[in-house]
Amino acid sequence: YELTQPPSVSVSPGQTARITCSGHALPKKYAYWYQQRKSGQAPVLVIYEDTKRPSGIPDRFSGSNSGSTATLTITGAQVEDEADYFCYSTDSTGNYRVFGGGTKLTVL
């Protein structure tokens, strides 16, 4: 089972960035989004259960899940939002965890 993300997304500061994640089990399974500022550093959860935002995450981060595609939206992206973003979910059985390939967000 795979989750497919675009390799890169680029926006100017203040613009809206949208990062998609496609997988055939997503209509039945939650999507989560992790931010990783530098490869090899521990990821940080920015969206859980499709749409929920952990405490401490700015409200410019939001999530949605419709059909087979989950989307992370950063409304008014800031330079400090530059990072790799990984979606995560499980296969249709719920037994196996899967990460998307990651999307490098550039804000400049």
Place this chain on the structure above:
Amino acid sequence: QVQLQESGPGLVKPSGTLSLTCEVSGGSISSADWWSWVRQAPGKGLEWIGDIYFGGSTNYNPSFKSRMTMSVDRPRNQFSLKLVSVTAADTAVYFCARIKGVWEFDLWGRGTLVTVSS
């Protein structure tokens, strides 16, 4: 607060065994149901390796199942990963993580780099 710390050799020879331990501090390993290992090869994405239940049941990624073993040591408050027959493709930063509920990785260790090289 609960913290996770990975430990183990940073260099493993090809065809050898990679052995890592994750120490849970600031809380009990029994406080969460599932504990997990995730790795990241240099410049690549995150890859789930497997989970262990605090009681000892396991759930492995089929890609690693034939050559991995996870175990838990409740008195020592730690869990471990063994991966045999390693190759250069197993060179990666290995993270241990806590699963909140059934799905969510809510706490991560800082990661430890393991290089497979002669």
